[in-house]
Amino acid sequence: MRVHKFTFAALAVAAGLTLTACQSGEDGAAQGGASSAPPGSPAASAPASPGGGSSSGGTDQSGGKNSAGTGSDGKGTAAGAGSDGTGKAGKCRTGDLEITAIDSTVGGDSDGTVAVQLKNRGGQDCTLSEYAGVDLKTSAGSLSAKRTGEHPGPVVLKKGKAVSFGVTYPLNTSGGSGVRVTGLVVTPPDETKSVTLAWPGAATLPVTEGTGSPVKVGPIGSAGQGG
Template sequence: MRVHKLTFAALAVAASLPLAACQSSGGGKGQSDPSSAAASTAPSPSDSKASDAKSPAGQGTAAATGSPANGKVDKCRTDELEITAKDNTIDGDPDGTVAVQLKNRGSRDCTMSGYAGVDLKTNSGPVSAKRSGEQAGPAVLKPGKSVAFGINYPVNNSGGSGVRITGLLVTPPDETKSVTLDWPGAATLPVTESPGTPVKVGPIGSAGQGG
């Protein structure tokens, strides 16, 4: 009886060995190997370098498109100009002259050309200056630099009271905003019956380049 029990036990052990071997072999195929999964998903060093190279290239393109186009200099605006006027009459001249200076008080270069608008305020109403017809090229003003133009007007030598000048209105070229200045020239204009205005204005730069 003891011999039969040992025999059955030996048979049971022998029968279980193939089954365990099969289960071990099947389980290895069904489970994912963590090391092999990591190897399949992690980028290779060459892929990482290519990705890094593409990223700076994209940033460089964006920076280039945001840069100023062709370096164009914008026009001078009234608010960034310091405008002053002084008597510039030369002894012996039949007419009086006032020089108007426009100084760039901004932080950027700006440009202006052509004629400024000029009106004399008088006790008889405004007198608009007529353009002299002179030609002048554009002036580029760096910060702190200035340019000037001249105003020519007839001097009142008639002995009468004439037309009293009370102020000067200046509008920079291509601008709509004006500034009002004290008139530094002769106090009056002669009374005239001639049509048109006796006051003339020169183009930007006609009174010399400022410092």
């Protein structure tokens, strides 16, 4: 009887171990192969991304844009230094121009000529549009020059460069005292601030009848361009 009791006891213990092992395996399968990482760890808390990777890998930058902007050639684009915001050179201001005048009358001409030069001494290129304002100070009052009528269009004056225009006037060949010229007033195109220069031409103008001005001014560039 003792032999049979030990045999039954051994069989009972073996059966219990087998049943425990089976339950442990079934529990694991029911959990769907869950990670063994302890709760609260980074691996356990990170949700799976739709592509199979973790969403903790940073934001997607594939649609990001360069804050500096790029052109069609892939290079950065920016407005030109000293521009008006559209990429074009701004208007030349009186304060950025060095204005001088010289006598450029050619011997044998019936009219005298004064060349007025405008030099860009500013820090950037600028634009001059066609005609400057020109007035002669005389003993008979101010005399405004008339435009010759050409329309060559605006001129971009590079930094450090100069451009000239001509002022023509009749020479006093009458033998009389004429009208004495005391100064030359130049107003750059699209400006209100003027510069008064010494008159470098003939000392007098002939006395003329009528109200028209015998003094004429050419467009910017009409008297050549200097460096």
